[in-house]
Amino acid sequence: MLRKKKFRPDWTETAPEAGTIRSIVKYGSPCAFKHPSDGWVSMMMEEFGMTAADFSRKQDEGRQKAVLDRPVSLDARHVERLKDIAGEHNVVTDDYSRIRYAYGKTTEELMELRTGIIKEAADVVVHPRDKADVARIVAYCNEHVIPVTVFAAGSSVNFGVRPARGGVTLALGTHMNKLLEINEANQTARVQPGMFGPAYEDALNNAPERFGTSRRYTCGHFPQSFEYSTVGGWVVTLGSGQASTYYGDACDIVISQEYVTPAGTFRTREFPAEATGPKVHDIMKGSEGAFGILVEVTMKIFRFMPENRKYFSFMFSSWEAAVDASREIMQGEFGRPAVYRISDPEETDRGLKLYGIPSFVDAFLVRRGYRPMERCLCLGTVEGDGDYTRLVLKKIRKICKDHGAMCLTGYASRKWEKTRFTEPYMREDLQDFGIQIDTLEASVTWDNIHAVHQGVRAYIKSRPRTMCMTHASHFYPQGTNLYFIFIMRTSDVDEFRTFQRGVIEAIVKSGGSLSHHHGIGRMMAPYLEGYLGKEQMEVLKSLKRHFDPNNIMNPGGQLGLDQA
DSSP: OOOOOOOOOOOOSSSTTTHHHHHHHHOOOTOOOOOOHHHHHHHHHHHHHHOTTGGOOOOOOOOOOOOOOOOOOOOHHHHHHHHHHHHHGEEEEEHHHHHTTTOOHHHHHHHHHHHTTTOOSSSEEEESHHHHHHHHHHHHHHTTTTTTTEEEOOOOSSSOOOOTTTTEEEEETOOOOOOEEEEOOOOEEEOTTTBBBHHHHHHHHHHHHHHOOOSOOOOOOOOTTTGGBBHHHHHTTTTOOTTTHHHHHHHHHHEEEEEEEEEEEEEEESSSOOOOOOHHHHHHHOOSSSSEEEEEEEEEEEEEGGGGOOOEEEEEEEEHHHHHHHHHHTTTTSSOSSSSSOOOOOHHHHHHTTTOHHHHHHHHHHHHHHHHHTOEEEEEEEEEEHHHHHHHHHHHHHHHHHHOOETTTHHHHHHHHHHHTTTTGHHHHHHHHTEEEEEEEEEEEEGGHHHHHHHHHHHHHHHHHHHHEEHHHBBBBTTEEEEOOOOOOOOOHHHHHHHHHHHHHHHHHHHHHHHSSSSSTTTTTHHHHHOHHHHHHHHHHHHHHHHHOOOOOSSTTTGGGOOO
């Protein structure tokens, strides 16, 4: 008997043509792809009422050439002066570059670009060679009141790199992308801001060969965008990595920063702690280019001991049990895991479909009392000294068992680790067929986690045929984060925008923070004063006036510090 062939959409598997919009909206490597599993296709067909015909008609693929319908408005004498400063080949005004370096990876941006809507673009893109170039460019632009926007990797998901008022975009990832020094005595590394995550980690892992150190090191910071984000971007957006529960968020890892601002250049000190009044060092973290440009950063580094890494995964019977066990682990004071994640029931079941769990495994879980749309997956790793990892893993196992969890060995964690940086690749596939996937995240305390989780889910699920998957992945003794992933079928950017803003409002209304690790940009900016309050907002605006009196640094609403 012939087995019926499974339906599979015609996923794109060729690199975008050079110079096209598709090459701008595509995530990651032009030649890399990760398609939704057959299980996910079936799930979406069922959830969205789609047929094979719906998955046979691609739409708004962005195959058109990237063309601007507006000339460079910056006076030619300014362009020539920029060439004098940075070198003629490092200053470009072609249409493709002006668009390419004006956009991040916000879903709304990608939807618009695919349909030919280009709202904002720089007049000129400059690739500075070093911090001296940056200082001269900022001084010149300040003198002539020319807007300056910073672009490193372009993985922003909050309109953080949009040149709202044209002017100059500085692309820091082209030349300013090196590990300059490792101080083994202090266990720190001095880095240029445009260094991408993999290059940074590789240099640290191979520090004995490259820098003559006695040990190998790791950066400890691994966001999902790790392969296509930069060290400077981590710092100025207050990013968080997948191993943050052990190593800390970006703000915990940075030791010293050097900034170029219109008011002058300064470097903060490299002491591990100071009692010297309010810290400008802390103020500049998360400043998102609104005060000045980060040109060098000194980061903590950690001993690289992959041989000691332990993997674990568990299945809890309920979200409440998973949360209670997680709180006990984080407050236990015996040490912390590196990676630690708990998925709510909807994410757990949809994730099992994504990874293609065999039916007999599902049946076994059900027989043991771990029912669909109730059970919750937990996975993670422990890193550090061998004695430490053994102790922490032992404690985690006991706490999870005490809360009714079933041990799944380390298989699920190892499987997740292999693909943890490739999930964003699926977005191009889904958008080809009018399916949008987006994420928003919030910090929560233990005593309000359920209120936020239920409140935001209620809003998302109020829209018919909309998926909502949630996990917590950055943990502290006082709370965690909630990462909401919603999937909807629409090609209407206005509908998407309205719904997405509603999710933001639901997060704040239910008691979550405005952002946990994606920064503010221009997307969250309209909500920031209501979130912080007028007094705190005035402090930030005062700093903006000091560092940037002519409002040239990322103007147009970044952090809500000026009018868009």
